[in-house]
Amino acid sequence: MSAETSSLAAALPDGMVITDPDILAGYRQDRAFDPAAGTPLALIRPTSTDQVQTTVRWCAENRIPIITRGAGTSLSGGSTAVDGAVMISTEKMREIAVDPATRSAVVQPGLFNSEVKAAAAAEGLWYPPDPSSFEICSIGGNVATNAGGLCCVKYGVTTDYVLGLQVVLADGRAVRVGGKQLKDSAGLPLTKLFVGSEGLLGIITEVTLRLLPPQGPASTVVGVFDSVHDASRAVLAVTGEIRPAMLEFMDSVAINAVEDMLRMGLDRDAGALLVAQSDAPGAAGAQEVELIRNAFESNGAGEVFTTDDPAEGEAFTAARRAAIPAVEKLGSLLLEDVGVPLPSLPDLIDGVAKIAADNQVMISVIAHAGDGNTHPLIVFDPADTAEADRAQTAFGQIMDLAIELGGTITGEHGVGRLKKGWLPDQVGPDVMELTALIKNALDPDGLLNPGVIL
Numbered sequence: 001m002s003a004e005t006s007s008l009a010a011a012l013p014d015g016m017v018i019t020d021p022d023i024l025a026g027y028r029q030d031r032a033f034d035p036a037a038g039t040p041l042a043l044i045r046p047t048s049t050d051q052v053q054t055t056v057r058w059c060a061e062n063r064i065p066i067i068t069r070g071a072g073t074s075l076s077g078g079s080t081a082v083d084g085a086v087m088i089s090t091e092k093m094r095e096i097a098v099d100p101a102t103r104s105a106v107v108q109p110g111l112f113n114s115e116v117k118a119a120a121a122a123e124g125l126w127y128p129p130d131p132s133s134f135e136i137c138s139i140g141g142n143v144a145t146n147a148g149g150l151c152c153v154k155y156g157v158t159t160d161y162v163l164g165l166q167v168v169l170a171d172g173r174a175v176r177v178g179g180k181q182l183k184d185s186a187g188l189p190l191t192k193l194f195v196g197s198e199g200l201l202g203i204i205t206e207v208t209l210r211l212l213p214p215q216g217p218a219s220t221v222v223g224v225f226d227s228v229h230d231a232s233r234a235v236l237a238v239t240g241e242i243r244p245a246m247l248e249f250m251d252s253v254a255i256n257a258v259e260d261m262l263r264m265g266l267d268r269d270a271g272a273l274l275v276a277q278s279d280a281p282g283a284a285g286a287q288e289v290e291l292i293r294n295a296f297e298s299n300g301a302g303e304v305f306t307t308d309d310p311a312e313g314e315a316f317t318a319a320r321r322a323a324i325p326a327v328e329k330l331g332s333l334l335l336e337d338v339g340v341p342l343p344s345l346p347d348l349i350d351g352v353a354k355i356a357a358d359n360q361v362m363i364s365v366i367a368h369a370g371d372g373n374t375h376p377l378i379v380f381d382p383a384d385t386a387e388a389d390r391a392q393t394a395f396g397q398i399m400d401l402a403i404e405l406g407g408t409i410t411g412e413h414g415v416g417r418l419k420k421g422w423l424p425d426q427v428g429p430d431v432m433e434l435t436a437l438i439k440n441a442l443d444p445d446g447l448l449n450p451g452v453i454l
């Protein structure tokens with residue numbers, strides 16, 4: 001234990017302040033693998049709000065920055081360590097209480113999304129938001145990034161399910177905003193302010209979530225296309241008519257990378273794959289499936305496969321969820337998260353292909369296509385400095401393109417540290433100033449997650 005942290009150690013349970021360099025090394029990076037990641041001064045793994053408050057008060061007194069970390073799956077460098085910071089990991093804050101009477105759950109932030117889903121299901125309820133990383137990311141991280149996912153095209157994103165929060169502020173006070181009530185107009189909508197705040201405004205120590213009755217059985221429609229352009233037109237043909245329960249996109253690089261990993265018989269010659277689902281009951285469901293099938297066929301799908309078998313449907317969904325880890329095997333990734341209004345989706349997808357050709361880099365595109373939210377994955381070899389430079393250029397050009405098309409630099413992963421250079425171009429100087437005003441009001445010393453967003 002360093003002398004520097006001994007007064008914090010004295011205020012917390014024995015062994016809670018960790019300064020062992022080998023353990024700290026495991027907390028430097030998140031899934032963005034930022035080479036500029038720093039080394040924290042200490043790691044704290046609290047189990048209660050009280051312990052978070054003690055840590056934050058100590059950091060405030062000593063002007064020590066704080067990085068809050070859930071499960072470290074951020075793809076935008078949001079939970080990357082900075083030198084000399086105290087890292088507060090929520091991994092041991094794992095309690096949950098599901099309340100069937102109010103169809104809600106009160107959850108500590110460290111529980112994985114999949115564990116929240118399982119606890120809700122045990123009471124006959126459903127927590128919908130389903131990031132592809134649902135088995136490895138925390139609910140606190142989901143709230144802090146306003147995470148999306150596959151069924152969000154129909155059921156909405158994390159913020160649509162957050163009823164209330166407990167948040168430890170930068171001065172160590174703990175506040176409660178919202179609660180189990182389904183409607184609430186009392187005061188400013190502060191719950192919404194903290195959702196998506198990426199650890200900049202406070203540390204979320206408890207979340208109250210709205211739950212739904214279980215999802216009905218879904219039918220799955222898979223379309224195999226020669227080109228990404230045809231597939232993106234097919235997306236518009238579907239979303240112009242209905243809101244499917246899922247509408248996901250993979251290009252040929254992703255299809256082949258997933259096939260290499262899972263060996264499930266995907267068509268390696270396909271230019272693109274769309275995986276759609278309808279969970280509408282009875283005749284309405286049959287109509288939706290027919291509409292999706294027609295939309296795929298009339299936009300050039302060479303093959304369309306339909307199934308009501310949940311296991312077959314899950315196999316295609318799992319294939320799409322596996323796309324990022326599968327493409328990660330091809331090289332280092334710069335991972336984008338750009339989104340556009342739906343009619344501009346074909347322009348975005350065509351534009352990304354042009355950026356790849358212009359910069360001579362491989363860019364695989366996967367997408368939560370029904371939301372207009374794409375993940376261009378720029379694959380490069382970090383040892384090839386010329387290629388790494390071209391990859392960086394493409395990274396910026398893709399965000400510029402999304403902004404030109406009236407879209408966003410990040411649909412669900414957050415700005416983090418990697419995309420903040422492009423945020424002013426998207427939102428403009430007045431919104432940047434407003435953002436800084438809010439940050440300064442809540443964290444005047446700038447101790448919470450420095451380097452993120454601003």
Ligand SMILES: Cc1cc2nc3c(=O)[nH]c(=O)nc-3n(C[C@H](O)[C@H](O)[C@H](O)COP(=O)(O)OP(=O)(O)OC[C@H]3O[C@@H](n4cnc5c(N)ncnc54)[C@H](O)[C@@H]3O)c2cc1C
Nearest residue numbers: 070071072073074078131132138140141144147148199204
């Ligand atoms: C293979 C893969 C697939 C993915 N698919 C999706 C997807 O489909 N949809 C999607 O939205 N994301 C996806 N992600 C990104 C990532 O999983 C999400 O951003 C997730 O919400 C992060 O959760 P986490 O617990 O890992 O948070 P972390 O990475 O630990 O932190 C993320 C951000 O939240 C802040 N934070 C974390 N916990 C708290 C807290 N308690 N209080 C305040 N701030 C906090 C951190 O400071 C940081 O800024 C994917 C990631 C991977 C690796």
